[in-house]
Amino acid sequence: MKSTLAKNSFKRGFAAAAAAFALISGPALAQEPIKIGAFLSVTGPASFLGDPEQKTLELYVDKINAAGGVLGRKLKLVSYDSAGDAEKARTFAKRLIDQDKVDVIVGGSTTGETMAVIPLVEAAQIPFISLAGAVVITEPVKKWVFKTPQSDRMACEKIFVDMQSRKLSKIALISGNGAFDKSMRAQCMDVAKNYGIQIVADETYGAGDTDMTAQLTKIKNTAGVQAVLNAGFGAGPAIVTKNYRQVGITLPFYQSHGVASKEYIKLSGGAAEGVRLPAGALLVADGLPANDPQRAVLVAYKHEYESHYKSDVATFGGHAWDGLMLAVDAIKKAGGTDKAKVRDAIEATHGFVGIDGVFNMSPTDHMGLNLSAFRMLEIKGGDWTLVK
Amino acid sequence: MSPQFVQYLLTGLTVGAIYALVALGFSIIFNASHVINFAQGEFVMIGGMATVSLVAVGLPYLLAIPLAIATAALVGLALEKFAVEPARDASVVTLIIITIGASMFLRGLAMLVWDKNLHALKPITGDKPIAIAGATILPQSVWVLGVTLAIVVALSWFFGRTLLGKAMLATSHNRLAAQLVGINVRMVLFLSFGLSAALGAIAGILIAPITTTSYDVGVMLGLKGFAAAILGGLGSGIGAVIGGLVLGIVETMSAGYLSSAYKDAIAFVIILVVLFFLPSGLFGKRGGERV
Numbered sequence: 001m002k003s004t005l006a007k008n009s010f011k012r013g014f015a016a017a018a019a020a021f022a023l024i025s026g027p028a029l030a031q032e033p034i035k036i037g038a039f040l041s042v043t044g045p046a047s048f049l050g051d052p053e054q055k056t057l058e059l060y061v062d063k064i065n066a067a068g069g070v071l072g073r074k075l076k077l078v079s080y081d082s083a084g085d086a087e088k089a090r091t092f093a094k095r096l097i098d099q100d101k102v103d104v105i106v107g108g109s110t111t112g113e114t115m116a117v118i119p120l121v122e123a124a125q126i127p128f129i130s131l132a133g134a135v136v137i138t139e140p141v142k143k144w145v146f147k148t149p150q151s152d153r154m155a156c157e158k159i160f161v162d163m164q165s166r167k168l169s170k171i172a173l174i175s176g177n178g179a180f181d182k183s184m185r186a187q188c189m190d191v192a193k194n195y196g197i198q199i200v201a202d203e204t205y206g207a208g209d210t211d212m213t214a215q216l217t218k219i220k221n222t223a224g225v226q227a228v229l230n231a232g233f234g235a236g237p238a239i240v241t242k243n244y245r246q247v248g249i250t251l252p253f254y255q256s257h258g259v260a261s262k263e264y265i266k267l268s269g270g271a272a273e274g275v276r277l278p279a280g281a282l283l284v285a286d287g288l289p290a291n292d293p294q295r296a297v298l299v300a301y302k303h304e305y306e307s308h309y310k311s312d313v314a315t316f317g318g319h320a321w322d323g324l325m326l327a328v329d330a331i332k333k334a335g336g337t338d339k340a341k342v343r344d345a346i347e348a349t350h351g352f353v354g355i356d357g358v359f360n361m362s363p364t365d366h367m368g369l370n371l372s373a374f375r376m377l378e379i380k381g382g383d384w385t386l387v388k
Numbered sequence: 389m390s391p392q393f394v395q396y397l398l399t400g401l402t403v404g405a406i407y408a409l410v411a412l413g414f415s416i417i418f419n420a421s422h423v424i425n426f427a428q429g430e431f432v433m434i435g436g437m438a439t440v441s442l443v444a445v446g447l448p449y450l451l452a453i454p455l456a457i458a459t460a461a462l463v464g465l466a467l468e469k470f471a472v473e474p475a476r477d478a479s480v481v482t483l484i485i486i487t488i489g490a491s492m493f494l495r496g497l498a499m500l501v502w503d504k505n506l507h508a509l510k511p512i513t514g515d516k517p518i519a520i521a522g523a524t525i526l527p528q529s530v531w532v533l534g535v536t537l538a539i540v541v542a543l544s545w546f547f548g549r550t551l552l553g554k555a556m557l558a559t560s561h562n563r564l565a566a567q568l569v570g571i572n573v574r575m576v577l578f579l580s581f582g583l584s585a586a587l588g589a590i591a592g593i594l595i596a597p598i599t600t601t602s603y604d605v606g607v608m609l610g611l612k613g614f615a616a617a618i619l620g621g622l623g624s625g626i627g628a629v630i631g632g633l634v635l636g637i638v639e640t641m642s643a644g645y646l647s648s649a650y651k652d653a654i655a656f657v658i659i660l661v662v663l664f665f666l667p668s669g670l671f672g673k674r675g676g677e678r679v
Contacts (some may be wrong), residue, residue, distance in 0.1 A: 045604065047504040177649075204649045208608020210406065210599040213524075214643040214651075217392055233504050235600045242598075246393065246517045246524050267508045267600050267603045269515065 015380055023044050033076035034069075034337055035104030036061065036327065039092040039117070040110040040131075040320075044083035048110040048261070052305075052317030054079060056077065056157075057106065059308055060324055072337065078102055082113055088122065089113035097124045100111030103337040106323040108132050109316075112179055118145055122305040127343045129326055131319040134183045138366040146324035146346055146366045148356050150280065150373045152180070152231075155257045158227060158278035158374040160195035162387070168227040168252060169214055172201035172219040174212070174240060176232040184231035184256055193203075200224055205236060212236075213243045219247050223268075227251050233258030238267035245271040252276065257374070265382055278374040280315045280356050283384045297353050327355065391522025395649025396644040397637065398520065402529040402598075404636020405536040406554075409591035410545070410613025411628035413584035419560030419623050420573075420580035423483045426493035427584050428588055429610020434460040435600030437498060440507040449512060459590045463494070464585025468578050476574075491606070494615060498603040509596040509614060532594045539590065540629055547625065560623060621672025630670060635659070668677060 038057055039360035067074060078100045080092035089108065097104045097120065107115035107333055111134040116139075121128040121144050130137050130147040141209045151272060154331045163171065173188065175181040185202075201222040203215035228251055230240050231272045232332035237259045244253055253275050255264070260279035265272050281288060301321055305313045329352060330345035331337060349368060352359040357373025376387040410428060417425040438456035442450070471490050472483060512531055517524035546553040558566040559576045567573050591609070592601065600603075612635065620631025635655055642654040660668065 043499065043504070051504065203643075205643075206608075208605075208612070208653050210595060211399050211403050211608075211640070214396050214640040215648045217395045217523075218644055218648070221392060235602070235605075238506070238508070239599055242515075243458070246526055263506060267506055269508065275554060 008210040012114050014264060017109040031073050033300040034071075034331060035076050035078055035100060036324065037100060037104040037105040038077060038079040038107040039082045039089050039096065039098035039105075040079065040107050041084040041113065042081040044085065045234075046110045048263075048314070049316045050081070050084075050179070051133075051219075053107075053109060053313040053320035054081075055309055056305065056317040057324055060321060063304075064179045065327065070331055075328075079107075079193050082107075082109075082111070084110055086112045089338075090116045092216070094119050097121070097126060102126070103339070104129070104327045104342060105192055106131070106320065106327055110179070111137065112182065114147075115222065118142060121145065126339055127327070127346055129323040129346070131316070131323055133180070135187060136183075141243075141364060141366050144343060145327070145360065146368075148326065148354065148359075148367075149319045150257065150278075150356055150369055151186040151367060152184040152256070153191060154369070154371060155278045156183065157190050157195070157375060158371055159188075159254050159256075160192065160197050161187050161229055162250075162276065162278075163197060163254075163373070164195055166227075166252065169196055170198050170224045170228045170234065171229055172203070172222060172225045173199050174203040174205070174215055174219065174228065174230050176236045178202055178232065178234075178236075179204055180258055181232045181236075184258075188228065188231065204231075205240070207223035207236075209236070210239070211243065212240050213247050216240070216243050216249060219228045220247055225251060227254060229256075231256045231258070234266070241268040241271045241275065257315070262312050263302075265379055270382075272379045273357055273382075274379065276376060276378045278379050279384070280318060280373065282313065282315050282355055282377050283362040283377065284386050287384075287386060293358060294355075298355060301355055322354035322356050322359070326352065326359065394521045395523035396576070397524045398523055398529065400637030400640035401633060401638065402525070402532050404616075404633035405532050405611050406595050406609065406632070407616040408629045408632025409587055409594075410609055411632045412539075412625065413498045413587045413591075414581050414617040415620075415623050415625060416556075416584045416587070418617075420556060420577045421472075423472070423482050423487065423613070424622070425581070425584065426484065426487045426604075426610065426614075427494060428584065428613060429606030429608075430491045430494040431460050431464060431585040431597075432452050432592035432609050433498060433601065433603060433606035433611075434463055434585075435495070436593030436596040436605060437502050437507070437592075437603065438589070439596065440509055440595050440601060441502060444508065453563065453593055456593060457586050460589030461582045461586040464581040464644035465578065465615070467494075467585075468581035472571025472581070473574070473578070476577075478642065479664055485566075491610070493605055495606070502603060502605060506600045506602045507596070508600045510592070511597040515597075519628075526598065528594070528597045532598075534636050535590065535594055536629075539587065540625075543625060547674070552579070557570070587636045594641055615659055616657070619662060619669055621666075621669025624669070624671040627669055627671030634670075 008227035017110045040053050041052045062077045065074050082089040084104045107131045108130040111132040114130040114132040128145050133149045135153045175185040201219050205212050255277040257279050285302045288295045300311045330342050333345040349359050349361040357369040359368035361368040378387050413428045438459045439452050444450035456492025511528040513527045547557050555571045556576050559573050616632040616635045617628050639651050639655045644653040
């Protein structure tokens with residue numbers, strides 16, 4: 001009895017699989033799919049970036065295919081896990097170009113991985129949309145390279161604008177020794193004078209450090225400090241925030257967009273109250289005014305992602321949404337996958353409403369965002385609120 | 389003493405106490421086998437992560453902490469049984485390489501069993517800073533210092549007063565002689581892994597409310613603990629404790645008074661200088677290797 005049941009269900013399963021196979025392969029035989037290549041840090045130290053990015057790409061490639069694909073062709077996602085390793089990223093990018101022969105590459109969760117791949121895509125002349133933050137990716141402009149996240153320089157500028165409006169001009173900087181931290185620190189130092197900001201203390205901490213009270217005590221005892229800015233992501237900023245309250249500093253405290261996830265609030269406990277940071281509008285999607293141009297796109301993405309994966313949406317997944325949709329938009333406009341035409345179409349993107357902001361690309365700007373892409377948020381009652 | 393100095397000292401002691409616990413774990417296994425167990429940091433991680441997940445399913449600290457320590461001890465015993473013991477006739481270098489492999493394996497396993505996120509534990513008794521002479525210390529830091537002190541006292545009793553402890557000590561002095569007087573040296577090695585793992589786990593649990601924990605938290609703590617053990621003299625219990633405290637204090641003092649960018653460099657330079665004059669560490673056994 002039991003065995004026949006098993007046999008029956010086996011048969012049924014087989015039939016279903018065969019039917020599914022026929023369904024998938026049917027249209028694919030008729031027309032080649034459009035291949036989207038990706039290399040993301042799904043595991044490793046930057047997995048908090050790569051994981052939501054990968055999930056976003058999978059979810060939306062499926063969605064687009066279910067709605068009939070692009071130009072009547074299905075999308076096919078070819079994705080590799082580069083684990084935060086620039087060397088692996090290079091190998092996978094080579095494979096995407098030479099073996100998989102993808103039409104466009106979306107990926108590079110970190111700046112290091114992205115920079116390692118740029119010489120390859122420039123040589124192969126294939127459109128590449130990076131999901132990493134640093135300014136160096138698109139400055140100077142590289143013909144085939146674009147990026148979707150707001151840059152660290154913009155984060156500094158947004159913070160300094162807010163400081164100016166609060167009449168804070170002497171600040172202390174504390175940052176980690178990771179690539180993100182270092183790049184943001186350099187950018188902030190670079191643009192500070194444009195906003196009349198003077199950096200009177202500059203402290204750093206190591207990647208595995210367990211306590212930053214020494215650095216903060218030093219800042220506390222530096223004369224004239226009016227505000228403190230912490231550039232970093234991961235465990236570091238959470239420890240800095242806790243130590244900040246412990247040593248009893250009461251000055252306004254700013255964090256970077258690197259901590260723009262619920263995780264940070266959770267990890268620092270009550271200590272994160274009153275902290276301000278620049279972040280994409282996604283975190284406050286439901287709280288945006290109805291006339292905000294991004295509201296509809298943000299709310300749709302947030303709800304689709306959260307209902308599908310049963311976990312909180314992260315800004316980083318939004319970078320991947322923008323990358324994929326910019327590519328799809330460009331392929332539609334180019335009327336096919338001719339690489340040069342797709343590249344020109346991405347560069348001509350104008351008024352494209354994405355998750356990270358409204359994109360206006362140009363031959364001199366391959367990111368296409370301005371300061372309005374960042375919102376200044378303050379943590380109140382364990383949640384994000386928009387600073388008016 | 390200025391409040392600043394007190395602050396640096398208190399911070400240094402807290403950080404150093406954790407290094408000391410990790411360093412003790414290195415020393416115990418080194419004594420039993422002359423193996424440097426590079427999976428020591430992973431025991432720290434398992435302690436913290438196991439507590440996080442046990443607390444998440446609703447267990448109180450009183451149950452979650454002993455269970456997490458037991459979990460780590462079991463992992464330590466299993467590591468000895470299934471990875472180190474089958475290769476017991478191999479050279480020490482081979483065994484060390486095995487522990488490096490084990491540490492990677494455990495880290496990967498933790499990533500799958502738990503996740504890749506950072507987790508925070510609630511402090512055992514609140515998080516309102518305590519003011520001491522113009523400086524502040526978290527109640528959790530008091531726990532770190534108190535528990536470390538208690539462990540040091542308990543360990544010195546264990547090694548000085550109990551038969552099992554004496555057997556372990558005897559094995560570290562002369563393995564062959566210990567075997568000849570009837571000590572089961574294989575059992576000693578087996579137990580030393582369990583004990584080290586438990587110590588590492590305690591460190592991991594104590595530090596998790598202060599620093600957060602994640603699957604890869606063991607890498608840096610393991611490295612710092614190893615440096616502390618070397619500084620104090622590998623194999624010396626008191627050396628591990630002093631080495632840990634010195635490393636912690638030097639780090640915070642250089643961050644506070646010199647440059648936070650070079651604090652790790654300064655700490656390691658001091659270690660190198662000490663080792664140049666005292667190659668076997670502050671409290672290590674004197675004299676060269678007998679051939």
